[in-house]
Amino acid sequence: MLLLAAAFLVAFVLLLYMVSPLISPKPLALPGAHVVVTGGSSGIGKCIAIECYKQGAFITLVARNEDKLLQAKKEIEKHSINDKQVVLCISVDVSQDYSQVENVIKQAQEKLGPVDMLVNCAGMSLAGKFEDLEVSTFERLMSVNYLGSVYPSRAVITTMKERRVGRIVFVSSQAGQLGLFGFTAYSSSKFAIRGLAEALQMEVKPYNVYVTVAYPPDTDTPGFAEENKTKPLETRLISETTSVCKPEQVAKQIVKDAIQGNFNSSIGSDGYMLSSLTCGMAPVTSITEGLQQVVTMGLFRTIALFYLGSFDSIVRRCMMQRAKPEMADKTA
Numbered sequence: 001m002l003l004l005a006a007a008f009l010v011a012f013v014l015l016l017y018m019v020s021p022l023i024s025p026k027p028l029a030l031p032g033a034h035v036v037v038t039g040g041s042s043g044i045g046k047c048i049a050i051e052c053y054k055q056g057a058f059i060t061l062v063a064r065n066e067d068k069l070l071q072a073k074k075e076i077e078k079h080s081i082n083d084k085q086v087v088l089c090i091s092v093d094v095s096q097d098y099s100q101v102e103n104v105i106k107q108a109q110e111k112l113g114p115v116d117m118l119v120n121c122a123g124m125s126l127a128g129k130f131e132d133l134e135v136s137t138f139e140r141l142m143s144v145n146y147l148g149s150v151y152p153s154r155a156v157i158t159t160m161k162e163r164r165v166g167r168i169v170f171v172s173s174q175a176g177q178l179g180l181f182g183f184t185a186y187s188s189s190k191f192a193i194r195g196l197a198e199a200l201q202m203e204v205k206p207y208n209v210y211v212t213v214a215y216p217p218d219t220d221t222p223g224f225a226e227e228n229k230t231k232p233l234e235t236r237l238i239s240e241t242t243s244v245c246k247p248e249q250v251a252k253q254i255v256k257d258a259i260q261g262n263f264n265s266s267i268g269s270d271g272y273m274l275s276s277l278t279c280g281m282a283p284v285t286s287i288t289e290g291l292q293q294v295v296t297m298g299l300f301r302t303i304a305l306f307y308l309g310s311f312d313s314i315v316r317r318c319m320m321q322r323a324k325p326e327m328a329d330k331t332a
């Protein structure tokens with residue numbers, strides 16, 4: 001009887017695996033597609049633009065600094081696969097004025113056609129202890145990382161829904177899956193993206209528009225170098241418990257997941273674990289993904305408890321080290 005039940009369970013799981021691809025979204029064809037990448041002049045965004053260009057897409061790069069945009073355009077153009085491909089550059093601050101963002105997206109659509117994929121990659125990070133961060137830093141990060149993703153998405157969504165085609169990618173961070181020492185301002189701006197993406201996915205799925213949230217780990221980019229300058233010791237030591245990824249590797253994974261219409265995009269085994277652990281009520285794109293989450297949840301939570309314990313001990317050690325000179329002063 002037990003054997004029969006086990007055989008039935010195995011057969012059921014196998015069936016689900018086989019049916020899974022049938023209910024997953026149809027992959028987006030990148031050749032000839034118009035891909036807009038905000039933050040496309042540097043780091044992960046530039047590598048995403050290169051990856052899409054290599055697969056035959058037309059690209060609009062959006063960022064503020066015109067020199068950096070032109071430099072990135074030249075770099076991307078080296079990877080063309082046909083002489084029709086175009087890289088368009090648009091200089092705008094994605095976080096300031098919605099009507100300006102709407103205007104430039106309209107211009108891009110007039111030149112290269114409706115947007116098939118929007119990658120919201122413009123963003124920045126500043127670290128520091130909660131009480132040391134200026135209040136303006138919280139406002140700035142929320143504005144760039146959150147509103148800077150809302151505005152371009154809002155500007156493309158109506159056309160995507162009308163055409164029944166589209167992908168919207170939000171670049172969050174692993175710090176958007178768990179709160180870490182030093183990231184009170186950054187983490188909250190990246191957590192906000194997850195809420196936006198979940199709600200938006202429910203609205204646009206019936207229109208064949210799919211949303212992807214990417215959670216990159218520490219990645220070797222100019223932005224990461226800037227962030228490192230602001231990290232408190234605790235944040236730096238916690239960061240050093242994992243390795244730093246190459247932006248090309250991160251970009252490849254994001255583009256692959258966006259084409260597939262996967263809601264979640266994570267990198268490496270840590271990323272996989274974190275995403276499974278924090279899936280909550282996030283949509284699943286395939287039955288297999290859902291099954292994996294159900295099966296692995298307990299194991300991953302156990303591993304996570306060890307990680308949390310080691311992060312706590314890093315914070316305690318730093319605190320004690322700082323306290324030592326003060327104690328010595330007091331006893332002198």
Ligand SMILES: NC(=O)c1ccc[n+]([C@@H]2O[C@H](COP(=O)([O-])OP(=O)(O)OC[C@H]3O[C@@H](n4cnc5c(N)ncnc54)[C@H](OP(=O)(O)O)[C@@H]3O)[C@@H](O)[C@H]2O)c1
Pocket residue numbers: 038039040041042043044045062063064065066068092093094095121122123124125144148171172173174215216217218219220221222223224
């Ligand atoms: N690198 C990492 O370790 C890491 C890890 C997790 C998540 N992320 C996220 O990945 C994204 C890219 O990071 P990155 O490290 O590749 O950064 P990066 O090298 O500093 O590139 C940031 C890009 O965003 C543009 N940008 C910034 N603010 C903008 C604004 N207000 N309006 C328009 N464009 C703006 C920048 O160009 P301009 O300055 O010329 O505007 C640049 O093109 C960010 O959202 C970041 O939070 C990064």
